[in-house]
Amino acid sequence: MNANDIWVVIREEAAREAERELYMKHFLEQHILQFDRFSEALGMLLSVKMASRHFPPQVLQELFDDFYRESPADVDIAIADLEATLERDPAAVCYFEIMLFLKGYQALQAYRLEHWLWKGNRKSMAYLLQNRMSEVFGVDIHPAARIGKGILLDHATSLVIGETAVVEDNVSILHEVTLGGTGKESGDRHPKVRRSVLIGAGAKILGNVEIGEGAKIGAGSVVLDDVPPHYTVAGVPAQIVGRTEEAEPSLDMNQRLMRRSKLR
Template identity: 40%
Template sequence: MIWSDINTQAHGLVRKNPRLQDYIDSKIFAYEDFPSALTGHLADSLQEHLQRSLLKEWFDEIVNHHPEIATAAEADINRVVTLNPACPDHLTALLSFRGIAAIQAYRIAHAIWNSGDIQSAVLLQNWISLQWNIDIHPAAKLGQGLFIDHGIGLVIGETAVVEDEVSIWHGVTLGSTLNETGDRHPKIRRGALICASASVLGNIEVGENAIVAANSVVLKPVSNGVVVAGAPAKPVGQAPSSLATLSTQSEQV
């Protein structure tokens, strides 16, 4: 279980650096389970906007009613630890990676949006954007096992869909062309990789395991397993079937 791993890693950190005892006490050892530690971390991060105790109570209520949020958070953390050589363990992913935090806060905003409280959901969206520089509309539909590397400058529009095990680098825009109404944002299928500063625009699909190279502007659908590059993006090859890490994969595109 991820909570057992996080506690073991937290004890190890305190042994190596006793100066962090109070910090780890407040972030990890004060909680009985992973969902409570997750909402506590998010409340700590966003307390500039609303009293910390009110945020924690609000987030706990939502996560208790939507246990899939914590399940998805575990999948996100596990994938980051597995794929990212810059992430040493689950504890680091939870406490230090902005992509992890922002995505879990988005999941809470998404639940609020689906409950019909649009104003509160958009308000939370704004707070998330100000805190982590990641702007995800609460109506967007995101899967789990996501790898949001760095994440700074990421924008995901209202009708976008991002399926499971998608990897997205910093500066990516999943936006509209301004020529469509209604369903106007991209659909990113399972296992796709969107590299740094790429823009995918309009109600188009990026197929399973496809790769969008850095700085590309994608205006047309991308087939499964195809690599596209350029502005406008064009097919340049087939995605490798397997590579050591997604970092290596992005560097080879």
Template identity: 50%
Template sequence: MFRVLKEDIDTIFEQDPAARSYLEVILTYSGLHAIWGHRLAHGFYKRKFFFLARLISQISRFFTGIEIHPGAQIGRRLFIDHGMGVVIGETCEIGDNVTLYQGVTLGGTGKEKGKRHPTVKDNALIATGAKVLGSITVGEGSKIGAGSVVLKDVPADSTVVGIPGRIVIQAGKKVQKDLNHCDLPDPVADRLLGMEKEIQKLKKELEETKKGEYRHDHSTL
């Protein structure tokens, strides 16, 4: 147990250059407190003490601002940086050496049953405010950009950005042209624009039909 606790602390020193001392890390890092609280809650959850497990997780949430369901399975050396607002669902599976930033949600879509939350493989990184939703898999070594909404599986060694999330780099190669992060794709606006063009086309065809009927009526008089 002490080896695991020390490993959690060492992970912070490796990932965060602002960490200065063991005492500072132990007393002030909410991400570390949330992970330790989860380990305790998860232990009770596996032994079917569900109420006690949820109580511990809610107390941890109150003090850290990080909500981790006690049923979530978390690997070694998870690093939660500035973790306020992080949410990890019940059926989440997180591998080793994963990094999560503030505001990340690993949640469900509200439609699935059983396994309804994401699986995040080893060495993945999910940046600030990203939402990974549903029973999908984020592959090993992949990166999810800040503010992205991911609804589909992400292959290993990929970089995903945008709403909805699109793969821009895979295995070190660009998949599409550079994406301007000040002008992220808006699928709703694109769809509305397409509908507007279709309506204009139908209006034009209707006007031409009416003109044709008008000419036909006058030619028979």
């Protein structure tokens, strides 16, 4: 859906909930029903979430307004992330709840502002917001990292993504995942995660390694080497345990590991 269509749906969802749960009516009016556009409401929500005594929400709201006005593609990306979350997270049952209550989604949209600032050589402001995002959401994504669209950050607590990491489209990442370096090396030192990869909870992917398209990383694994496309790895250190059963594991969210006997 485009921004206008999805905003109609979100407003309808919020209006029904406001009638059903009267104690939330004022909250929903403040955060959704008073706005005509999705980008305005999302920017205001994140501004309030990330505000501090050093940066009041009004200042952050201006930043988000500039961001979405100058980079309308990021509004479409925010919608793609919203749809990905609804499709893949069984706990997500409607759009307005994802937008208002799921911190993985919120942290991802905050990162996108930080990345825009970083690309515009506004690095101090990007770092300031990254620091605040880490405090508020428990998520640490370097502003220089490159993250595609249709991303699910499920729970997201203790997620770390390093400076030179790349995450392509339609990837699903669970909590306590690290896309990090291996030590004090400089330069291009973080993982490259290709399309449609599923990364299980607690996995650590370290160094400038490539996780091939459609691969699956088992929960708790430590990955130090490249993973071929459409293969599953698990263990410490991670080893290949089979081919993936799905072309796009990130969409199915099936974390079962194939037995070695099925390896072809």
